[in-house]
Amino acid sequence: DTGVSQDPRHKITKRGQNVTFRCDPISEHNRLYWYRQTLGQGPEFLTYFQNEAQLEKSRLLSDRFSAERPKGSFSTLEIQRTEQGDSAMYLCASSLPGQGFGEQFFGPGTRLTVL
Amino acid sequence: RKEVEQDPGPFNVPEGATVAFNCTYSNSASQSFFWYRQDCRKEPKLLMSVYSSGNEDGRFTAQLNRASQYISLLIRDSKLSDSATYLCVVNERTNAGKSTFGDGTTLTVKP
Numbered sequence: 001d002t003g004v005s006q007d008p009r010h011k012i013t014k015r016g017q018n019v020t021f022r023c024d025p026i027s028e029h030n031r032l033y034w035y036r037q038t039l040g041q042g043p044e045f046l047t048y049f050q051n052e053a054q055l056e057k058s059r060l061l062s063d064r065f066s067a068e069r070p071k072g073s074f075s076t077l078e079i080q081r082t083e084q085g086d087s088a089m090y091l092c093a094s095s096l097p098g099q100g101f102g103e104q105f106f107g108p109g110t111r112l113t114v115l
Numbered sequence: 116r117k118e119v120e121q122d123p124g125p126f127n128v129p130e131g132a133t134v135a136f137n138c139t140y141s142n143s144a145s146q147s148f149f150w151y152r153q154d155c156r157k158e159p160k161l162l163m164s165v166y167s168s169g170n171e172d173g174r175f176t177a178q179l180n181r182a183s184q185y186i187s188l189l190i191r192d193s194k195l196s197d198s199a200t201y202l203c204v205v206n207e208r209t210n211a212g213k214s215t216f217g218d219g220t221t222l223t224v225k226p
Binding site for chain 1: 146214215217
């Protein structure tokens with residue numbers, strides 16, 4: 001399977017714990033995005049990487065959220081001191097470099113439940 | 116007010132019907148526009164880009180009206196397999212960066 005993969009697919013944690021999610025983009029894609037989606041809402045932009053550089057981050061993202069893409073390949077999203085409001089589907093997407101915005105290919109997501 | 120607004124529906128239509136979805140956006144500087152489709156419990160997938168001149172892909176037609184900050188999607192001859200949530204996506208840039216998704220319009224096509 002050469003699509004975007006995310007790990008884990010499901011995570012249940014207790015409030016106050018830290019969690020980390022991983023995203024492996026399609027291999028030749030240098031652009032990587034993180035989104036959060038809750039039931040009945042569209043994906044909400046969190047952050048964007050081009051290669052290893054984090055070029056944009058949502059103003060809505062609290063300091064508890066951090067993302068990295070150290071070698072320009074896979075990316076991790078960490079949430080510290082989780083809160084119940086963090087419960088959501090966390091989606092990763094990647095796209096090819098080049099002219100135009102380009103199609104974003106989404107992974108299957110990591111569903112986070114904070115108890 | 117949300118940056119990208121869509122009528123949530125649901126739209127329940129019979130097979131063969133024509134259905135139209137609308138989307139409005141608030142940022143007049145927006146540069147690129149798309150429609151994505153999301154099936155229940157699945158990830159979004161690109162349906163089509165939206166160009167100022169309008170574009171058509173089979174039974175699907177997308178239109179953009181920059182003056183009114185309005186995007187539309189028309190589906191002709193609806194199929195059962197068209198049942199999904201359709202997400203309007205607006206981007207501030209032409210090449211990369213923040214994408215703003217609407218909350219989607221749900222379509223159910225019935226036999």
